[in-house]
Each structure stands twice: as C-alpha cells, then as structure tokens.
Amino acid sequence: MNAQASMSDFILQVEHLSMKFGGLVAIGDLSFQAKRGEITALIGPNGAGKTTVFNCITGFYKPTEGMITLNKRDGSTFLLERLPNHEIPARANVARTFQNIRLFSGMTLLENLLVAQHNKLMKASGYTFLGLFGFPSYRQASAESIELARHWLEKADLVDRADDPAGDLPYGAQRRLEIARAMCTGPELLCLDEPAAGLNPKESAALNELLMGIKGTGTSILLIEHDMSVVMQISDHVVVLEYGRKISDGNPASVRTDPRVIAAYLGVDDEEVQEVLTEVGDEDVIEQLDTGPDAAHGPGNSASMMAGPVSDSVEHANEGERVTVSKGASKAAQVDARANSTKSKPAPKSSTAKPRGGRK
Amino acid sequence: MAATVSSGRDAVATPIQRAFREAFYAGAISLGLFVLFIGLRTDQNITNELILVQRWLLLAIVVIAVTVGRFLYVAYAVPAMERSKAEKAATPAVVAEPGFIKQNFNRIGLVILLLYPIAMVLLFGFQGSLKWVDNFGIQILIYVMLAWGLNIVVGLAGLLDLGYVAFYAVGAYAYALLGTHFGLSFWILLPAAGCMAAFWGVMLGFPVLRLRGDYLAIVTLAFGEIIRLVLINWREVTNGSAGISGIPKVSFFGLISFNVSDPNYIAKVLHIAQSGAYYKIFLYYLALGLCLLTAFVTIRLRRLPVGRAWEALREDEIACRSLGINTTTTKLTAFATGAMFGGFAGSFFAARQGFVSPESFVFLESAIILAIVVLGGMGSLGGIAVAALVMIGGTEILRELDFLKAVFGPDFTPELYRMLLFGMAMVIVMLWKPRGFVGSREPTAFLKERRAVSASFTKEGHG
Ligand SMILES: Nc1ncnc2c1ncn2[C@@H]1O[C@H](COP(=O)(O)OP(=O)(O)OP(=O)(O)O)[C@@H](O)[C@H]1O
Ligand SMILES: [Mg+2]
Numbered sequence: 107m108n109a110q111a112s113m114s115d116f117i118l119q120v121e122h123l124s125m126k127f128g129g130l131v132a133i134g135d136l137s138f139q140a141k142r143g144e145i146t147a148l149i150g151p152n153g154a155g156k157t158t159v160f161n162c163i164t165g166f167y168k169p170t171e172g173m174i175t176l177n178k179r180d181g182s183t184f185l186l187e188r189l190p191n192h193e194i195p196a197r198a199n200v201a202r203t204f205q206n207i208r209l210f211s212g213m214t215l216l217e218n219l220l221v222a223q224h225n226k227l228m229k230a231s232g233y234t235f236l237g238l239f240g241f242p243s244y245r246q247a248s249a250e251s252i253e254l255a256r257h258w259l260e261k262a263d264l265v266d267r268a269d270d271p272a273g274d275l276p277y278g279a280q281r282r283l284e285i286a287r288a289m290c291t292g293p294e295l296l297c298l299d300e301p302a303a304g305l306n307p308k309e310s311a312a313l314n315e316l317l318m319g320i321k322g323t324g325t326s327i328l329l330i331e332h333d334m335s336v337v338m339q340i341s342d343h344v345v346v347l348e349y350g351r352k353i354s355d356g357n358p359a360s361v362r363t364d365p366r367v368i369a370a371y372l373g374v375d376d377e378e379v380q381e382v383l384t385e386v387g388d389e390d391v392i393e394q395l396d397t398g399p400d401a402a403h404g405p406g407n408s409a410s411m412m413a414g415p416v417s418d419s420v421e422h423a424n425e426g427e428r429v430t431v432s433k434g435a436s437k438a439a440q441v442d443a444r445a446n447s448t449k450s451k452p453a454p455k456s457s458t459a460k461p462r463g464g465r466k
Numbered sequence: 467m468a469a470t471v472s473s474g475r476d477a478v479a480t481p482i483q484r485a486f487r488e489a490f491y492a493g494a495i496s497l498g499l500f501v502l503f504i505g506l507r508t509d510q511n512i513t514n515e516l517i518l519v520q521r522w523l524l525l526a527i528v529v530i531a532v533t534v535g536r537f538l539y540v541a542y543a544v545p546a547m548e549r550s551k552a553e554k555a556a557t558p559a560v561v562a563e564p565g566f567i568k569q570n571f572n573r574i575g576l577v578i579l580l581l582y583p584i585a586m587v588l589l590f591g592f593q594g595s596l597k598w599v600d601n602f603g604i605q606i607l608i609y610v611m612l613a614w615g616l617n618i619v620v621g622l623a624g625l626l627d628l629g630y631v632a633f634y635a636v637g638a639y640a641y642a643l644l645g646t647h648f649g650l651s652f653w654i655l656l657p658a659a660g661c662m663a664a665f666w667g668v669m670l671g672f673p674v675l676r677l678r679g680d681y682l683a684i685v686t687l688a689f690g691e692i693i694r695l696v697l698i699n700w701r702e703v704t705n706g707s708a709g710i711s712g713i714p715k716v717s718f719f720g721l722i723s724f725n726v727s728d729p730n731y732i733a734k735v736l737h738i739a740q741s742g743a744y745y746k747i748f749l750y751y752l753a754l755g756l757c758l759l760t761a762f763v764t765i766r767l768r769r770l771p772v773g774r775a776w777e778a779l780r781e782d783e784i785a786c787r788s789l790g791i792n793t794t795t796t797k798l799t800a801f802a803t804g805a806m807f808g809g810f811a812g813s814f815f816a817a818r819q820g821f822v823s824p825e826s827f828v829f830l831e832s833a834i835i836l837a838i839v840v841l842g843g844m845g846s847l848g849g850i851a852v853a854a855l856v857m858i859g860g861t862e863i864l865r866e867l868d869f870l871k872a873v874f875g876p877d878f879t880p881e882l883y884r885m886l887l888f889g890m891a892m893v894i895v896m897l898w899k900p901r902g903f904v905g906s907r908e909p910t911a912f913l914k915e916r917r918a919v920s921a922s923f924t925k926e927g928h929g
Binding site: 201222259265271273 | 763770772774777778784785786787789791792793909911912913915917923925
C-alpha cells in the first residue's frame with residue numbers, strides 16, 4: 107500500500123534503459139526517476155546520450171532494452187516504450203521540445219499553438235464532419251483553443267507577435283514558442299532539450315521564469331541543460347550521464363561536489379592522470395593513454411544526431427559500425443579507479459579497456 | 467550570360483557601350499546556335515526525296531531579334547529596374563494600400579465567371595458561343611478543379627504526387643461504366659465516383675506513407691501509369707484503348723433533359739428554339755458549381771484541425787508527431803480528399819465528353835496539373851485559378867492565332883508549340899516569381915489582424 111503511494115509519487119520511472127545503435131551503446135543500463143511536480147535535470151558532456159534518452163521517452167526511438175513507466179495524475183500508468191510515437195503526447199501527455207528548434211516556421215505563432223491542440227479540436231469538430239458544416243460546438247471549442255493559445259503566448263511574452271510567422275522570430279523567442287507549443291498539448295511531463303542553448307543572459311532569465319511558472323501549474327519537467335547556472339538555479343533533482351551511463355544522481359548541491367561529475371565535465375587534469383596511472387600502475391592504461399588525445403578532451407562528439415530529421419537517423423541506426431566505448435575515455439571511471447586504488451593496491455581490471463577506437 | 471563574361475571591364479564602360487558589346491555577343495551566340503536549328507531544315511518533296519530547305523531570312527530575323535532584345539535589355543531595362551529599386555529603397559515607409567481589384571479579387575472573379583456564358587452568347591450568338599463556353603470555359607474550369615484538388619495533396623500537405631491523373635481516370639471510368647451499364651444518373655454517380663477515387667487515394671496512400679521526396683514522387687508516378695495500363699488492358703470491362711462511348715448526358719436533376727428526343731427536352735419545356743448551346747452552358751455552370759464546392763471545402767478544411775495538420779505536416783513532420791498528431795491518418799486524409807476532387811472532376815469530364823479512353827489520362831496530364839499548382843503558388847486557390855487560366859487558356863488560344871501563318875508561312879501550326887510555350891511560361895514565371903503567382907500564405911486564424919505570411923518562411927514539404 108505504502109509502496110503503491112510512493113510509486114505514483116514518481117511521474118516517470120526509467121528502468122534499465124539501453125539503446126544501442128549497431129555496436130554503439132548510446133545508453134547503457136540507465137535507471138532514474140523523476141518526481142511529480144519537480145524539475146529533473148539530465149546533464150552530461152556532449153554525446154553522453156541525453157537526447158537519446160529523450161527520444162526513447164517520447165517514442166522516437168524504440169529502446170533496445172528497458173522499461174519506461176509514466177504514472178499519470180489520475181492513476182493510469184503507461185509503458186512508454188510500447189506506445190506508438192504519436193500516442194505518447196496524445197494519451198500519456200508527455201510533450202517535448204527539440205535541441206534544434208522544430209517550429210512550423212511558415213505558420214503564425216497562433217497557428218503553431220493551435221496545431222498543438224489538434225487532438226482536442228479534432229474531437230470537437232466531430233473528426234472534421236461537424237466542423238465542415240460549421241456546428242456551434244466546434245466554434246466554441248475553437249474559440250477556447252484560441253484563448254488557451256493566447257494564455258501561453260502571454261506567458262511566453264510573445265502575444266504581440268501572435269500573427270507573425272514563427273520563422274520570423276528571433277532565436278530566443280523561438281525557444282519560448284516551442285515551449286509554449288508543447289504546453290498547449292496539456293502535458294503532465296514536459297521534456298525540454300537544451301532550452302537555454304544559445305540564449306543571452308536576459309533571455310535565459312526569462313526562460314527560468316517561464317519554467318518556474320510551468321512548474322507552478324503542476325507540470326513536471328525533465329530538462330537537458332548544459333548551462334550549469336540554469337541547472338543549479340531551477341532544478342530539484344539532477345541526473346548526470348557520461349557515455350550513456352549514469353554517474354551521479356541527487357540534488358544539485360550534492361551533484362555539484364561529486365568528484366565524478368567534476369571529472370566528467372572538467373576532465374581530470376594531466377597531473378592527476380599521471381597520478382592515477384602511477385597509482386594504478388597498470389601497463390595497459392599507460393599504453394592506451396599514450397596512444398593519442400583522449401576523445402573526451404575535445405569538443406569531439408558534440409555532433410548530435412538530432413541535428414537532422416530524426417527518422418532519417420533512425421533509419422540508418424542499424425548501419426552504424428561496431429564501436430565499443432573504451433572505459434579509459436571515461437573521466438568518471440578514472441576517478442573511480444583512483445578511489446579504488448587508494449583503498450586497495452591491486453588495480454581494478456575494469457579500467458583496462460578494450461581496443462581504444464574513437465567513438466565515431 | 468554576357469554579363470558575367472565582361473564584368474571586369476564594367477566599371478569603365480557606360481551602359482550603352484556595354485549594351486553594344488553584350489548585344490554583339492548575344493547575336494553571335496544565337497547565330498551559332500540557330501544556324502542549324504533554324505537556318506536549315508530537312509523536308510520531303512513530292513517525290514519523297516529528302517531535301518534541304520534553307521531559311522536564311524528566318525534565321526536573320528531571329529538573330530536580329532535576339533541582338534536587339536539584348537541591347538534594349540542591357541541599355542534600358544536594367545538601368546530602369548535598378549533605378550526603380552533604388553527609389554523603392556529610398557521610400558520604404560509607405561505601405562501601398564492594395565488596389566480595388568486586388569482587394570476584391572475573388573468577388574470580381576466570381577462575377578466575371580457567372581456572367582461569362584451570357585456575355586459570350588450576347589457577343590457571338592448561341593452557335594458562336596459554343597467554342598468559347600466549351601473549349602475555354604469548361605476546359606479551364608475542369609483544370610481549375612483538378613489543380614485545386616491536387617493542391618490539397620501537394621500545396622497543403624506537401625506530398626509530391628505525380629500520378630494525380632489516376633484519380634481523374636477512376637472518376638471518369640466510374641461514371642462511364644456505371645452510367646452506361648446501369649443507367650444511373652449523374653447526380654448519384656458524382657458522389658460515387660468521388661468516393662471511389664478517394665478509396666483509391668487511400669490505397670495509394672498506404673504503401674507510400676513511409677516514403678518521402680523523390681521516392682514518393684516515383685511511386686505515385688508509377689501508380690498513375692498502372693491505372694492507365696489497367697484501363698488499356700482490362701478489355702472486358704474498359705473496352706481497352708477504344709474507350710467507352712455513349713456516356714449519358716447530365717440532366718438538370720432529372721427535371722430538364724438535354725436529349726432532343728426526350729419529352730422533357732429543355733427547348734420543349736421552356737418553349738425556346740433548339741440549340742446545342744444550352745447543354746454547354748448548363749455544363750459550364752455545373753463545372754463552376756463543382757469548382758466552388760471544391761474551393762469552399764478547401765477553405766473550410768484549412769481552418770479545421772485537419773487542414774492545419776496538413777500544413778503542419780508540410781512544415782515539419784517530426785514536430786507533428788511530438789504534438790500527438792497521427793501522421794498516418796493525416797496523410798491518408800490528404801490523399802483521399804485530393805483524390806475525391808479528382809474523381810468529381812473525372813466524372814464531370816466523362817459526362818461532358820460523352821466518351822472516355824485511356825488517351826486522356828497520360829502522365830502529361832498529371833504534369834500539367836502539377837505545373838498549374840506550382841505556378842499558381844502552392845496552397846493559394848486564387849493563384850492556381852489564374853495559373854490554370856493562363857496555361858490552359860493560353861494553349862487554347864494558340865488555336866486561334868491564325869494570323870501567325872502570315873508570318874511563319876502557311877504550314878505553321880501554332881498548336882504544336884504548345885509545350886514550348888508551356889515550358890517558357892514556367893521558366894519565366896519561376897524566374898520572376900519563384901514561389902508562383904501568389905507567393906504568400908493566408909493564415910487560418912488570427913489574434914489581432916490577418917497578415918499574409920511571406921512564402922520565404924513556408925516550406926514545400928519533403929514527402
Ligand atoms: N540515430 C542514431 N544513430 C546512430 N548513433 C546515434 C543516433 N542518435 C544518437 N547517436 C549517438 O549516440 C550518442 C549520444 O548522442 P546524443 O545525441 O543522445 O547525445 P547528447 O547527450 O544529446 O549530446 P549533446 O549534448 O551534444 O546534445 C552519440 O555518440 C551519437 O552519435
Ligand atoms: Mg543532445
């Protein structure tokens with residue numbers, strides 16, 4: 107009974123989620139939970155698999171393994187990995203935005219928000235037939251939908267531009283519009299993929315305010331973000347990914363001081379690497395780290411697959427060549443190795459790794 | 467072309483000097499090009515021998531025309547355009563109030579269309595009006611209707627359909643077969659033909675749902691050809707390439723008939739003189755009615771959630787899915803609705819013609835309809851109607867240009883240059899208005915004021 111109650115405290119439960127593209131493990135055995143009414147941040151270096159997690163949650167990818175459970179407020183439960191793509195927003199009420207903004211750029215702002223209310227309006231228009239003959243019930247629903255759109259335009263501070271094409275907006279406004287559009291679907295869980303990317307400090311502050319406003323309405327938010335100030339300010343819970351694996355999970359303060367997170371983000375600096383090596387005393391590691399610059403040092407894997415149309419990349423997903431992520435590349439693993447080695451001298455074999463190919 | 471050649475020396479040359487130089491280049495190039503194309507021609511004489519006809523005069527006319535044209539363009543047209551552009555840039559604040567014609571375009575157009583047959587009868591008499599009402603009026607209206615139907619698929623939903631004529635064929639054959647075998651009336655068969663075409667629209671839609679862009683275009687093209695080949699080869703039913711004749715005429719809801727032998731023939735009912743023109747005029751208004759129905763439904767649909775979903779699909783399919791729109795059914799409804807109007811047009815075509823054969827449903831028809839949609843400006847009904855008027859009316863009017871025979875000799879048949887003109891018109895329009903006649907999009911809802919969306923923001927779709 108008690109367990110039941112705590113279960114539904116979590117709006118989203120991700121259990122043992124894995125996503126493989128050919129041989130590339132984009133997500134490996136990831137489990138985390140998002141509490142209802144909270145802002146949960148998903149952070150990690152470029153290429154960590156954050157967007158892939160989103161694509162699995164919103165049905166754009168079918169996960170290789172694992173279970174994604176969504177508990178709605180009314181008690182109903184959905185297994186998101188089993189729902190078809192378009193039913194996830196429609197039935198499970200999960201809305202999302204995209205890392206590269208995807209607006210209907212030739213339609214006005216208002217139209218963008220009306221398209222988001224498609225399913226509701228479709229029912230009101232009697233699947234087009236009643237609407238075609240101008241039944242009053244549809245006219246009323248249509249007026250209501252415009253009111254809802256106006257509400258979110260006001261929240262996003264875009265109401266003055268309601269009749270302009272979305273493609274004409276400046277970048278920051280497009281980001282806000284995409285959030286407003288997602289909110290018009292009436293979501294219980296809102297997934298935002300790097301909403302603050304490319305915003306100036308003022309826009310970023312406005313975004314924080316918008317997100318806090320959304321949180322105030324009881325909508326839970328799952329947030330991918332690189333901007334630490336945004337994450338620390340507004341999130342209640344942070345999950346950190348590196349190379350598709352969870353390396354830390356907790357409240358912002360504890361995550362911020364977690365050495366594994368610091369290592370993953372900042373990289374262990376060279377002296378420390380030396381230290382690790384000597385402490386571990388592992389010939390293999392020395393050899394491997396000598397072979398070339400580390401993949402995790404540069405901006406390297408920033409290329410997000412979501413830059414192109416999702417379905418295009420999905421179709422090629424199986425053609426990916428077989429790549430295994432070398433453990434040596436993971437900074438968090440190095441920190442682990444160091445921690446372990448200080449405890450007991452025998453070096454953990456886990457830090458030796460399979461051939462150290464690039465991640466491409 | 468010469469502009470790029472001589473750009474280095476432009477700084478010093480005056481426009482006139484440059485114009486002379488470029489005119490010379492253009493003349494030389496056209497001489498080189500046309501000396502074999504136009505200057506010489508192979509022909510047969512009475513004894514079936516191959517002879518070479520020399521047409522130096524014609525060649526000279528063409529080359530001089532090119533030279534003078536280039537000279538005038540470079541010397542006068544280009545500076546004038548630049549001047550007007552500079553003037554426009556200097557006075558940007560004034561937003562010109564659209565003229566009376568532009569504001570009331572639809573109403574004026576409708577009035578003209580309604581009065582057109584009457585005006586023709588007054589001008590040319592019953593017999594003389596036949597040609598104008600039938601060859602121009604009805605012909606153009608059929609294409610307007612087809613193009614508006616295709617517009618739903620291509621212009622709104624952004625799905626490139628190269629086999630649209632298949633639905634036209636389904637509608638025509640549905641009416642022809644059911645009308646001749648079962649004697650059902652046009653008014654029953656019109657919706658039936660529409661439904662049948664819509665059914666085939668869905669049949670086509672299913673397999674191509676996952677295809678996009680070029681692949682979709684190829685499959686739809688193949689579908690159009692399959693339907694035509696079935697019509698040719700399924701002799702027992704369709705009578706093969708001989709076609710079906712004796713298709714019953716349309717009656718005025720069964721009240722007034724247009725068959726001279728019927729007791730309720732129009733001339734007998736209304737006590738007027740016999741004439742074939744009544745039927746044509748009736749058909750004209752029927753076609754106009756069907757067009758208006760198409761326009762009405764399209765305009766209504768655009769403001770309904772389906773219509774918005776179609777346009778959203780054209781803009782970004784992935785975003786659509788992230789908003790819970792079922793893209794499968796949305797695409798299928800677009801195919802079905804577009805096909806249905808194709809079916810209506812087809813059954814009307816069969817009734818008007820009294821005869822159908824696979825000849826009428828070749829790929830070229832699909833291409834022409836698509837060209838009209840593209841020229842008109844994808845998604846805009848007014849632009850498409852104008853494009854149909856220009857393209858179909860233009861090619862029909864070629865038949866009337868007998869005076870050209872005086873210029874190009876008695877065996878000049880202007881109709882043969884139809885496709886050339888078609889192509890030229892397309893190139894010119896695409897250079898001058900790359901987004902078609904009407905390059906802006908009318909929003910379907912507004913908060914404060916309705917402002918047209920410039921086409922530079924809209925997408926063509928990739929599916
Ligand atoms: N469709 C796909 N096919 C093949 N590989 C993919 C696909 N999508 C993602 N990947 C790979 O999965 C890994 C994780 O990518 P993802 O886009 O999820 O990273 P991310 O954490 O969102 O990074 P960023 O911060 O740059 O957005 C990358 O190595 C990427 O190349
Ligand atoms: Mg990403």
